[in-house]
Amino acid sequence: MTNTPDWKSKINPLVLGIQPSGIRRFFDLVAEMKGVISLGVGEPDFVTPWHIREACMYSLEKGYTMYTSNQGLLELREAIARNLAVAYGVSYNPRQEILITVGVSEGLDLAFRAILCPGDEVLIPEPSYVSYAPVTVMAGAKPVFLKTSAENGFQINAAMVEKAITPKTKALILCNPNNPTGATLDRKHLLEIAEVVRAHDLIFISDEIYGRLTYVGEHTCVSSLPGLRDRTILLNGFSKSYAMTGWRVGYAAGNQDFILAMTKIHQYTMLCAPVTAQAAALEALRNGESGMKKMVDQYNRRRHLVIQALQEIGLPCGEPRGAFYAFPDIRSTGLSSEDFAQQLLQEEKVAVVPGNAFGEQGEGFVRCSYSASINDLTEAFKRMNSFVGRKVRKGKVLTFSPGKNEIKKEDICQTM
Amino acid sequence: MSKNRCKRKEILEIIENDARLNLKQIAAMLEMEEDEVARIIKEMEEEKIIAGYFTVINWDKVGEEKGSAIIEVKITPQRDLGFDAVAMRICRFPEVKTVRLMSGAYDLVVYIEGQTMREVAAFVTQKLAPMEHVLNTATHFVLKTYKLQGTLVEEDGEEDRRLMITP
Numbered sequence: 001m002t003n004t005p006d007w008k009s010k011i012n013p014l015v016l017g018i019q020p021s022g023i024r025r026f027f028d029l030v031a032e033m034k035g036v037i038s039l040g041v042g043e044p045d046f047v048t049p050w051h052i053r054e055a056c057m058y059s060l061e062k063g064y065t066m067y068t069s070n071q072g073l074l075e076l077r078e079a080i081a082r083n084l085a086v087a088y089g090v091s092y093n094p095r096q097e098i099l100i101t102v103g104v105s106e107g108l109d110l111a112f113r114a115i116l117c118p119g120d121e122v123l124i125p126e127p128s129y130v131s132y133a134p135v136t137v138m139a140g141a142k143p144v145f146l147k148t149s150a151e152n153g154f155q156i157n158a159a160m161v162e163k164a165i166t167p168k169t170k171a172l173i174l175c176n177p178n179n180p181t182g183a184t185l186d187r188k189h190l191l192e193i194a195e196v197v198r199a200h201d202l203i204f205i206s207d208e209i210y211g212r213l214t215y216v217g218e219h220t221c222v223s224s225l226p227g228l229r230d231r232t233i234l235l236n237g238f239s240k241s242y243a244m245t246g247w248r249v250g251y252a253a254g255n256q257d258f259i260l261a262m263t264k265i266h267q268y269t270m271l272c273a274p275v276t277a278q279a280a281a282l283e284a285l286r287n288g289e290s291g292m293k294k295m296v297d298q299y300n301r302r303r304h305l306v307i308q309a310l311q312e313i314g315l316p317c318g319e320p321r322g323a324f325y326a327f328p329d330i331r332s333t334g335l336s337s338e339d340f341a342q343q344l345l346q347e348e349k350v351a352v353v354p355g356n357a358f359g360e361q362g363e364g365f366v367r368c369s370y371s372a373s374i375n376d377l378t379e380a381f382k383r384m385n386s387f388v389g390r391k392v393r394k395g396k397v398l399t400f401s402p403g404k405n406e407i408k409k410e411d412i413c414q415t416m
Numbered sequence: 417m418s419k420n421r422c423k424r425k426e427i428l429e430i431i432e433n434d435a436r437l438n439l440k441q442i443a444a445m446l447e448m449e450e451d452e453v454a455r456i457i458k459e460m461e462e463e464k465i466i467a468g469y470f471t472v473i474n475w476d477k478v479g480e481e482k483g484s485a486i487i488e489v490k491i492t493p494q495r496d497l498g499f500d501a502v503a504m505r506i507c508r509f510p511e512v513k514t515v516r517l518m519s520g521a522y523d524l525v526v527y528i529e530g531q532t533m534r535e536v537a538a539f540v541t542q543k544l545a546p547m548e549h550v551l552n553t554a555t556h557f558v559l560k561t562y563k564l565q566g567t568l569v570e571e572d573g574e575e576d577r578r579l580m581i582t583p
Contacts, residue, residue, distance in 0.1 A: 021583065023581055023582070023583050026581055027579065027580065027581040027582075030580040030581050031580060036580060038578075038580045038581065040580060040581040040582070041578050041579070041580070041581065041582050042582040042583050043578055043582055045576060045578070047574050129583065130583045131583070179583075297429075301426075301430065301445035301446065302445070304444055304445050304446065304447050305441065305444045305445050308444040309444070351580055351581060353581060353583075357583075374434070374437060374441060374445075378441060
């Protein structure tokens with residue numbers, strides 16, 4: 001008789017301890033069903049504009065099939081530096097202060113591995129993008145969550161950051177605009193947070209992948225805040241604004257020391273971002289602005305449609321001001337996030353993502369992506385209306401107040 | 417740009433891509449009242465800014481025989497009227513779908529649709545070419561249509577390939 005080897009015991013305990021993404025389980029459920037309208041997709045419904053794809057093909061014809069420098073094509077880094085200077089008035093040296101990464105995901109991993117030591121703490125707003133906490137843990141550090149809620153518009157503030165800081169706090173990460181809530185932080189609040197970050201000598205990791213998808217007010221680049229440029233690692237990419245998710249190309253910008261440290265890891269683990277994707281990204285920056293603005297206009301119109309649809313359904317939802325997500329409060333149905341998403345899928349064939357997939361603070365909410373056609377959005381919310389109508393006792397009217405999602409106790413309806 | 421002009425432009429951008437959207441959808445997308453959208457659309461219809469509503473049809477797939485041609489037309493401009501009088505005369509034939517004044521080697525480009533190629537040819541030889549002030553014509557029969565009104569009429573292979581759920 002042979003014993004089955006305990007392969008698990010050979011796996012790094014840090015990795016063993018990480019839970020698989022909550023989205024994964026739901027994905028498996030959706031994958032088995034036919035005819036589903038999905039509002040669960042975290043990527044644009046547009047195909048990459050043709051001029052970008054064509055430029056990529058041309059680069060292949062010209063023989064761009066080799067490695068690039070570890071930092072990426074200099075032309076692309078120069079274009080990124082120009083873009084950041086024009087858009088946000090922040091200046092980076094493309095030779096030493098910009099690194100082309102395989103999407104923001106790699107940039108995040110590099111940043112954390114470059115700066116974090118075992119025992120360090122990272123402040124992470126919650127709910128937030130699913131990878132922040134696991135990547136922190138894999139870098140040997142400890143996530144400390146800044147619990148936001150509908151009551152404060154899912155926004156962190158300076159006091160919250162200050163309160164969570166300990167002698168071990170090393171960095172604050174912020175995704176602005178936020179995935180999954182669509183909340184944005186304005187310049188005033190960012191300045192207050194920046195003051196705390198400076199006072200406590202923290203590093204600001206700023207994920208601005210949805211920065212160009214800001215519909216209310218203007219996006220503030222964290223690096224452009226006074227005194228923040230050198231203590232910020234700015235992460236951005238082409239996935240969302242130029243509909244280039246599958247190309248996996250992004251960048252990190254920061255002080256020379258941070259970028260050099262990140263480049264060390266990148267050169268030994270990734271070597272460089274794919275050259276074809278870099279060529280496409282260069283074309284996007286050179287000629288993609290008008291096409292991108294058209295996509296942003298379309299998201300914004302859909303956003304209005306979704307806000308109205310949720311009002312009609314009676315699900316409170318803070319005004320989503322950026323990205324392409326609405327994060328309605330479903331507590332009135334008496335269902336948990338997962339039950340809501342699962343039952344909506346089974347009964348109405350509409351997929352949304354349970355809010356708790358983005359952290360405990362997302363419980364009671366679901367993420368609805370409006371990166372879908374008008375017809376799909378209209379039909380999906382019609383079905384959701386029927387679903388919620390069945391779950392919520394008739395006769396109760398829920399209020400909608402952008403930015404203030406507080407639900408009064410008397411407004412909470414019982415499940416039928 | 418004035419507020420009304422801006423609204424007009426936004427409405428046009430929306431219905432240019434999908435004229436089937438209803439007033440409620442358009443109003444929601446632009447944060448307007450349905451009545452206001454209806455009023456602005458009516459205004460633009462009356463001003464001929466919105467000249468009509470059409471469906472992009474790939475007749476090849478219907479299996480019906482259709483003939484179409486693009487005809488370059490050279491004409492003599494008339495004093496005080498220029499090219500307009502002759503162009504309008506051509507426009508009035510129902511077979512004529514599009515007429516445009518062009519720069520370059522010829523003056524008008526005329527797009528004609530008929531039930532058959534023979535019908536199209538007959539129109540050119542019997543109606544268009546002999547018309548007063550028309551100097552000459554060059555007819556190019558359409559063999560296949562790939563893109564029409566900004567829409568690929570064949571399968572474009574760009575269906576939604578995204579995973580159903582992504583973070």
